[in-house]
Amino acid sequence: xxGLYRRCCIMIKTKxxxxxxxxxxxxxxxxxxxxxxKPTGKTIANVYMDGECIRSVDLSAVTEPxxxxxxxxxxxxxxxxxxxxxxxxxxDCPDKVCVRSGWISDSAAPVxxxxxxxxxxxxxxxxxxxxxxxxxx
Amino acid sequence: MKKIKNLLLFSYAILFIFxxxxxxxxxxxxxxxxxxxxxxxxxxxxxxxxxxxxxxSEAENLIKDLEGKFSVTLETSDIYALNSSxxxxxxxxxxxxxxxxxxxxxxxxxxxDLTVYPVVRAWGFTTQDYRVPEExxxxxxxxxxxHTKILLSDDRRISIPSxxxxxxxxxxxxxxxxxxxxxxxxxxxxxxxxxxxxxxxxLGAKPDGGAWKVAIASPKGDGSYAGVVSVKDKAVITSGAYxxxxxxxxxxxxxxxxxxxxxxxxxxxxxxxxxxxxGTLCDGLSTSxxxxxPEKAFELWNNSDDFDAVFIAEDGRIYVTEGVKxxxxxxxxxxxxxxxxxxxx
Numbered sequence: 345x346x347g348l349y350r351r352c353c354i355m356i357k358t359k360x361x362x363x364x365x366x367x368x369x370x371x372x373x374x375x376x377x378x379x380x381x382k383p384t385g386k387t388i389a390n391v392y393m394d395g396e397c398i399r400s401v402d403l404s405a406v407t408e409p410x411x412x413x414x415x416x417x418x419x420x421x422x423x424x425x426x427x428x429x430x431x432x433x434x435x436d437c438p439d440k441v442c443v444r445s446g447w448i449s450d451s452a453a454p455v456x457x458x459x460x461x462x463x464x465x466x467x468x469x470x471x472x473x474x475x476x477x478x479x480x481x
Numbered sequence: 482m483k484k485i486k487n488l489l490l491f492s493y494a495i496l497f498i499f500x501x502x503x504x505x506x507x508x509x510x511x512x513x514x515x516x517x518x519x520x521x522x523x524x525x526x527x528x529x530x531x532x533x534x535x536x537x538s539e540a541e542n543l544i545k546d547l548e549g550k551f552s553v554t555l556e557t558s559d560i561y562a563l564n565s566s567x568x569x570x571x572x573x574x575x576x577x578x579x580x581x582x583x584x585x586x587x588x589x590x591x592x593x594d595l596t597v598y599p600v601v602r603a604w605g606f607t608t609q610d611y612r613v614p615e616e617x618x619x620x621x622x623x624x625x626x627x628h629t630k631i632l633l634s635d636d637r638r639i640s641i642p643s644x645x646x647x648x649x650x651x652x653x654x655x656x657x658x659x660x661x662x663x664x665x666x667x668x669x670x671x672x673x674x675x676x677x678x679x680x681x682x683x684l685g686a687k688p689d690g691g692a693w694k695v696a697i698a699s700p701k702g703d704g705s706y707a708g709v710v711s712v713k714d715k716a717v718i719t720s721g722a723y724x725x726x727x728x729x730x731x732x733x734x735x736x737x738x739x740x741x742x743x744x745x746x747x748x749x750x751x752x753x754x755x756x757x758x759x760g761t762l763c764d765g766l767s768t769s770x771x772x773x774x775p776e777k778a779f780e781l782w783n784n785s786d787d788f789d790a791v792f793i794a795e796d797g798r799i800y801v802t803e804g805v806k807x808x809x810x811x812x813x814x815x816x817x818x819x820x821x822x823x824x825x826x
Contacts, residue, residue, distance in 0.1 A: 395518055431704075438609050446704035452696050453676075453704070456525045463518060463525060476709050477687070478527075480717040480754055481679035481698030481724065 387449070389430045391423065392463040403428050403449075403466070418460040430464055431455060450475030513688070517541060521548045522654060524678025530665060531672040531688045539668070540661055547660065550575050551653045553598065553607070563647060568640040574660075575649070576637045578761065582652045585765035586628040589781065593769035594628045594740045596641070598648035604745075606736045611727035613734065619743035626740060655764025658682035658716055662760075679724070682716040682760050692808070698723075699813060700751035700793055707752070707793055708811040716760040720767035721752030721793075737772055748774035749795050756805055757788035766790075775800075783826055791820075 391399040393416055409426040411433065421442060422434035429449040432442040435457055442457035452475050454465040515534040519526040521544045528540050550572050552558040559571040571579070579595070586593045598607075599622045605611040614622075625644045632640040641647055649656075654677045662684045665673045673684040674693055683693045692711035699705040702723030710717060722735035722745070739746040753771040755763040766788060770778040775794065782790060782802055789804035799820040801809050806822045 392518070395520075444702055448704055452706075453698075454525070454527070455704075458520070458523065458525065461520060476694040476696035476706070477674055478676045478681040478693070478717075479679070479696045479698050479706065480681045480710075480719040481721070 387428055388467045389425075389448075390465055390467055392465065394461040395463075401425055401430065403430060414460075414462060416460060416462075421457055421460060421462055423464065430466070432457065432462075432464070435460070452476040453479035453481070519544050521545060522551075522657070522678070524654075526678060527676040528661070529674045530670050532670040533668065536665060536668045536670060540664060543660060543664055544657060547574060547653070547657050551578070551649045553648050553650070560647065560649060563639055563641060567643055567645075568638065570636065570638045573637070574656075576633070576639065578649055578652060578656045579631070579639055579647075580633055581656070581761050582649060582765060583628055583631060583633075585652065585762060585769075589766070589769040589773070591628065592740060592772050592777075593651060593765050594626055595631065595647050595649065595651070596626050596628050596645050597738060597740055598646045598650075599625055600738055600740075600743050601648075601736070604734065604736075604738070605727075606725060611729070611734070613729055614743075623740075623743045651768050652761050652765045654678060654680045655716065655718060655760035655762070658760030658764075680716065680718045680760065680764060683712055683714060686713040696812070697752070697754050697791060697793075699815075701814075705814070706812045707815045708791065708799070708809055710754070710756060710791065710805060711808045712756060715756055715758055716763040717754060717756050718760065718763040718767045719752055719754040720771045721750075722771075723752070737768055739772055746772035746774075748772055750774065750778075751793045751795055753778070753793075754791040755788050756790065759787070763788060779823055782823065786825075 387403040389401045389403050390397050391414060393414065406425055406427045409424065411422055411424045414421045414423060419436045421432050424431055424433045429447045431447045432455055435442050437457055437459040439459065442455055445455045448455055448466060451466045454463050456463050513531050514529065515537055516527065516529045517537040519528065519541050526544060528537060530536055549555060549557065550559045553560055555561060559569065559575040562569040563571065582595050586595060600619065601607060603614040603618060603622055630642050630645060631647060658675060658677055658680060661675055662682060665684050671685045672688050675682050681695045687693055692713050694709050694711055695717040696706040697708045697710060697719055699707045700721050700723050720737060722737060724736065726733050726735035735745045737746045748771060750771050753767050755767040755770065757763045770781065770790065789802040791805065791809055792800040797818065799811060799815060799818050800823055801820045802823045803825065809820060811818045811820065
């Protein structure tokens, strides 16, 4: 009778431990899922002058639209920033291709001003990337 | 009891495989991904390779080398020598591209012509000093345009008539894409994507085995997309009136010159995207199919088996060739358009 009782106790204890481990396991799996798959939610636009990154903007953190000016010995471009997107609105380059490119909000194609060697590029985050890989134009 | 323990072990195993699997995916796409930006051939080039980073500097050298040979304006280039002396022994690259380019010219019945440079220059598209030339001036210049008069001899010598000028601009970026793919493959890279100023070319598939998604720019030229095409191991090259144009007296003049009239081609297309293995061919054909207009362009495709295409017409219709009908989907303002599929006769 006593032996049976003790065996029952061990049984219950073991079951409790298994339950605890199983719970931990579920939490671990959930955590790992979250860590590896969570979207970072950040959209970063980098501004390059002649290949060198001169400014970095977190587009997801923009609340009020604003503009800034990029000037070099080659000329001037005015860049406008809104939540999730960025563009050139004014430039003193001859072709104005940068202005005509309009807004970009993904990494498929950068905004380029060839005469000023200015490139604005949204950096790709492999984990949240859903846009195209490149643009044929 | 034993069952539960086994279950537990099994769960651990799953957990282990799962987390390490995720890390692995992250490792391939982030750790081995290398990119470079190159300013060359009057445009911005983006190179992305998955694998050894060293290949990027070799790729950059390759691009600069080709630019140095094909440039019309650089005084040390093969083409400059050819245009100034009318006869020159050129590099292997220039010779190969000229030879291939002339084959494409013949295939398009001269709609693509590697001697159209004087006409394009008269419009100011080479210097951005835009102007509308007089009709008599264009007639005079058109008389000099004839790719059949370019002569190639076996010792890599190219000769052109004394009043002609040649320019490889309509095929140079496509050729550069082809040579980059060769370089990457030779260096053991199996996944790469280059964007040479809007000329996209892919080596293999994405690292995860999926197809590359290449957007086709909206012909409005406002940065939006008209559609997206999924490709592996192919070039995707688009020509459209929106790429380079100027306005005078309320009229828009774009840069794709009709080689029969000397005026910008008024073809009924807003843009033409050519998709195929060979970048040089796709590059040359995208411009010439655009200039041809629907009837001739569809016929040329029907007589070919080495490329596919997406045509966006002025009336809002989209035509896709059968080879890409399942790989193309319209986007944005074209999202509701059902593409008409062209089948080989």
